[in-house]
Amino acid sequence: MSKPKKPCTIVAAAHPDLDPAYRSVGPAIWPTDTFEWASPAEKPAFDYSRTVNPNRAMLIRTLSELEGAAGGVVTNSGQAAALLAFLRLPAGARVIAPHDCYGGTYRLLEALERQCKIRCTFVDQTNDAAFDRAIEDEFALLWIETPSNPLMRITDIRRRAAAARSRGALTIADNTLLSPLRQRPLDLGCDLVCHSTTKVLNGHADLFGGALLASDPAMVEELEWWSNAGGLNGSAFDSSQIVRGLRTLPLRIDRQEATATRIAEWLAERPEVKAVYYPGLDSSDGAELVAAQQFGPGFMLSFELRGGKPVADRFVGALDLITLASSLGGFSTLICTPSTMTHRGMPVEAQEKAGISADLLRLSVGLEDPDDLIADLNRGFTRLGS
Structure with missing residues (x-):
């Protein structure tokens, strides 16, 4: 065999x-x-x-x-x-x-x-x-x-x-x-x-x-x-x-995952961020399970801001490189507000029960340089500060 x-x-x-x-x-x-x-x-x-x-x-x-x-x-x-x-x-x-x-x-x-x-x-x-x-x-x-x-x-x-x-x-x-x-x-x-x-x-x-x-x-x-x-x-x-x-999946997912890990670690240090959800963080829930059943944390992450929907809207409105869109996994980095985009068909009470808040942002990390992506996210935080 x-x-x-x-x-x-x-x-x-x-x-x-x-x-x-x-x-x-x-x-x-x-x-x-x-x-x-x-x-x-x-x-x-x-x-x-x-x-x-x-x-x-x-x-x-x-x-x-x-x-x-x-x-x-x-x-x-x-x-x-x-x-x-x-x-x-x-x-x-x-x-x-x-x-x-x-x-x-x-x-x-x-x-x-x-x-x-x-x-x-x-x-x-x-x-x-x-x-x-x-x-x-x-x-x-x-x-x-x-x-x-x-x-x-x-x-x-x-x-x-x-x-x-x-x-x-x-x-x-x-x-x-x-x-x-x-x-x-x-x-x-x-x-x-x-x-x-x-x-x-x-x-x-x-x-x-x-x-x-x-x-x-x-x-x-x-x-x-x-x-x-x-x-x-x-x-x-x-x-x-x-x-x-x-044909290029192994190359793409390695690069996307490495960038996602770096972004998640950077976001976790931001005072404006209430929580970061990414399986690659040591502090994440289920870290032992990740090690047992996954071969890596992946390229997807989400994070919650402090301040509700108006804050989330201001943040995504300030981004220049990252695109506001509801898909994932492509070559381009995308951000969305699940409550009004990918999960808008879910009733508000079901969203609340699931923990999907109005200031939750989902990030699908693409193939751009991580320094450029972090600089763009920093634009969002700068907008919040102003």
């Missing part, structure tokens, strides 16, 4: 075997909607692009190698990947999700519950007592998001997944913020892992995509069926571009 390849080797591999015509090192793009059959009885490996496409096959093969998955599907957005995970649930199935999850996930779960398609319990998964109470009643799926978006809370994946399995439930982890280069949830006991490939996996801020991967081949077949039936599969072009983005 061959030794598993390292992540940097996996993403650099060109997969020329998936181009049977020319075995090109730079993969071709197959934008066709359909493929020729040799005869009515001989179904080819690729027959219709909504169902299967060589570019999606190349991407899912690469992601599966990175995550240690049996396979999966490539969807047209991260939200489509989340929807796919819920589509396979029976009517009325109960889902347990983090109370501080990504706003789009909260919105989707809450809407499905309103339509009586599922039942959902939002709980602080870092609180043992609250989690134990939540799993007393039957449930079908545990949704884990760690680090959480935007507060970077760390959930013990291994313990929570084991608890779900002991009760006959599946566990899915959203691994968008760390990528498989910094965390492999399937190795820690999860059954499914999802990504918004729009973010750091692509890294170029120029497309939408998602992926849902599974450890069980039978589950992979089920996901493929539902994704095809629902028309959720991603395009050939976007899949090819995400493969292109993956």
